[in-house]
Amino acid sequence: MSYLFKLALKNIQRSKIRTVLTFLILSFGVGIYIFFSCLMDGFDKDSIKNVIDFETGHVKVRSAMFDEDRPYATENFIKNSKIVIGKIKTLGFVTGVTERLQFSAELDNGMDAMPVIAVGIGPADNAVFNMEKYIVEGALEENGAIIGKPLAKDLGLQKGDMAYLTFRNQQGMMTSAEVMITGLIQSANPQVNSSAVFIKLDEARQLMMTRDAAEIIIKTNDFFKAEEYTARLRDTLEGLDVGVFSWKKLSEDFRAMMTMKKKFQNIFVLMIMVIAIVGIVNTMLMSVYEKKREIGTMKALGFTDKEVQKLFLVEGTLIGVAGGIIGLVLGTLFNAYFAFKGMNMDAMLGDQDWGMPVMGVIKSTWMLSAYVKAMIFTLAASLIASYYPAKKVTKMQAMECLRTVQ
């Protein structure tokens, strides 16, 4: 095998430009795959973090009557939230619990109105969500509201301006309340930025004329165990007319989008890899035709068909491995930039909500599995790509090869 390896190495060096071009195609494919996988992994992790930090927490408790089609209807309110929270707090894995009261409303600047979701947040909100970190101006004050910077921009509002929040309270009466914009938020979740109006929970309850909560959100000591904790919470809260949902269940739509995105990503990567495979097949076929006479000579000297076939397989594998290694380096270099500097989504998309819960700077991750997959795929691809040309060699008769005019 070592002699065949040596011969294969010499053969690769024969057409330097062609070999370099094949290396480039392959390494580019591998590099793009690694970079893209790591970037998308970073994107997914940020998305999940944002969903948890701004929407779902680790586990959410809703009324058993919760209507998915009318998520902000007052009929969805939890009647006995204090008792529910008391029971939740007895569980050791719970590190934070808060209640929120959401209802649909319109925010009016006196000229224009925009549909919004008013969110009453309790004092324990920061134990579950990560909102404070993203407040770019002001704070939540008495009779005040924090709104997203993009929403403020759309309505021409600034900190200190007055606006009107119009909504239907629990009794069904249209109500309008004057609120002062006391803070602005620029979160990593576009939905929060464009449609949330945060007010104090007590004030929200007064406005809605209720003592209820729309949802109770829980943070646990390990979000990977959310499913297990959800089951335990269900047992604990049995008989209280509530439903318990993990962040996974609550983000099903978003995760379905992630799966779809991964499929497109795989198709894209597959296309690159097909191009790389075609490149190797082309190089190997050229090599076979170019060396037809030599193949004849080698067979005349006593090389068996299998040995000549092995020689071409080794040659293809060498190209694959070398191209793969260069690709790993290339992918690492591409990825290093985005892992340290990140990609600024705002610069690309502005404040637009494009359906995914990410904004700001996304940093790619170092995804070991992408490296392993890329290397395995490269090896498999080069073996598959060299198999056909190598098989062709075994079918060639020594005499026919020797007759070739070159």
Place this chain on the structure above:
Amino acid sequence: MLLEVKNLNKTYRSGKVHFQALHDVTVSIDKGEFTAIAGPSGSGKTTLLNCIGTIDSADSGQLLLDGIDLIGKTSDQLAKLRKEYFGFIFQTYNLIPVLTVYENIEMPLKLLRQDGADVLGKKVMTMLEKVGLRGLAKRRPLELSGGQQQRVSIARALVKKPKMVLADEPTANLDSKTGEDIVGLMQDLNKNEGVTFVFFNP
């Protein structure tokens, strides 16, 4: 008898055109002989060489090498026989261009896997000495003249001490002086080493 060819037939077919290259050819060659097979162009000399050297198959007849019937052997069995029995000298040298002179000559020994690096090296250098190319071991074939390339080809054919060397028009591409030198060299090897030579179109 080293080689016995009995009633060998070979017909080439290309579409509807049939050409019988060998018709009931019978030849016997003994060990240590220096045989020349001559004939006009198209008389089937190269076909006979290819059949004897097992790089082409005959349609019918008998081909006995050291008593072994070569007809009906598998591709791998024939490769093994070629490796052990034959040395080929081609009209167009057929050296591997990416390998050095040394590496071209060592190839048959590497295939046999009998010698360690030291013995193998000595054999190659001795052969290079015999063909007068000791100083050119590191050159590549394309850096040599036609005569030098043919010497490399002879060295490659002889380095493993084959039982029979099949030479197809070995001097056709050389000038008369170099051609004579090459034939002289092969005669010496035949006389001194006892190698059986079969020339086709000498």
